[in-house]
């Protein structure tokens with residue numbers, strides 16, 4: 051039976067159903083208790099319309115304006131001066147240091163106005179505190195506006211150096227782009243209490259345990275890194291879409307998507323509400339973990355909710371795919387050779403594509419915003435990866451082919467890094483079942499693979515940008531090999 055088409059359709063259906071969506075932006079006249087992107091963007095437009103590096107006149111003016119706004123909402127603002135850094139720590143009158151802290155940085159890079167990085171955070175925090183404080187400043191919710199983030203997380207470090215010990219949960223708001231879905235890409239204090247609060251918050255941002263693995267490999271850091279090291283719990287949010295505008299003059303209020311602001315704001319308001327009263331004075335952080343979560347679980351956003359799976363389940367399923375794999379024979383070597391040959395072809399071809407892009411837009415390695423429209427390059431990289439797989443499939447011998455290494459890779463990853471490998475396991479099962487000749491059964495894991503890989507693909511191309519074209523071309527090669535499985539030899543061939 052030819053099952054290639056049903057498997058492809060199932061995977062596409064899964065990806066389409068679970069492709070990240072953005073909410074409509076709430077208008078200026080939205081109900082007072084709601085978060086309104088339009089209201090937040092009014093702050094962004096006034097505070098983040100020009101560069102404001104630490105120490106500049108513009109930066110001092112913006113810090114003063116934020117302070118005025120927080121005071122107007124009824125909060126007491128502790129202005130902390132450390133050298134030329136000015137942190138603002140705002141709390142409801144009488145509150146101790148414990149509680150939920152909404153964190154953003156007031157400075158920007160000198161190259162651009164930083165509307166998303168981090169005008170977004172400033173606007174979201176002030177609008178969230180306003181929504182929470184209809185009956186006076188909300189107790190247990192604080193704001194921390196740091197300085198010197200771009201120069202090396204200096205303000206956050208200065209703050210934790212002098213902060214009294216207390217149970218604190220940080221909600222940090224950052225940006226590495228100006229549009230697209232909100233990502234909650236790292237947490238601190240992994241525990242069921244964190245996940246419960248996350249569930250209660252109604253936040254529909256993209257959240258996956260894979261992000262932390264990827265993020266740890268990147269040179270980027272946020273204030274959250276400093277807070278986490280100081281023992282705070284919390285959630286780190288960022289926008290990733292349109293990353294070619296990051297740290298450029300294009301990071302303007304006009305380029306900041308109101309729907310993205312709405313999604314971040316809904317999450318911050320929901321999480322602050324979920325945590326208020328459960329942490330801080332009287333509240334405490336519960337570090338207890340059931341034994342099956344002893345290793346942090348894998349989680350991902352699937353069909354509007356965060357699905358959590360214990361790590362050992364991923365390891366078990368990943369390793370089990372090995373047993374469904376047919377016994378290796380001479381053809382296995384040819385298949386592996388086809389895999390490496392095709393991979394090499396993709397690497398070389400994507401390098402040539404990169405060279406062509408540099409030739410066309412000489413400045414783009416320095417300033418990615420010089421590419422007028424990067425999306426065609428993303429598609430080119432994606433189809434280069436698929437082309438490589440197709441090439442590898444043609445050279446594969448029946449039974450074993452380019453997909454076998456993919457199964458081995460998924461099984462290995464599932465054992466060593468289950469929080470990241472969950473994304474590879476359904477594809478490995480699709481390939482393994484097809485290799486066994488159970489193609490019809492492979493439709494189900496193919497659908498699950500589509501569900502899980504859809505959000506990954508929607509995030510990673512705009513996040514890595516065209517600067518990383520070869521990586522973008524290799525990604526389908528390593529994650530979609532199962533779409534190109536050559537089914538097992540027909541029974542007539544295998545009869546002995």
Ligand SMILES: [Zn+2]
Pocket residue numbers: 155167168199224225
């Ligand atoms: Zn930033």
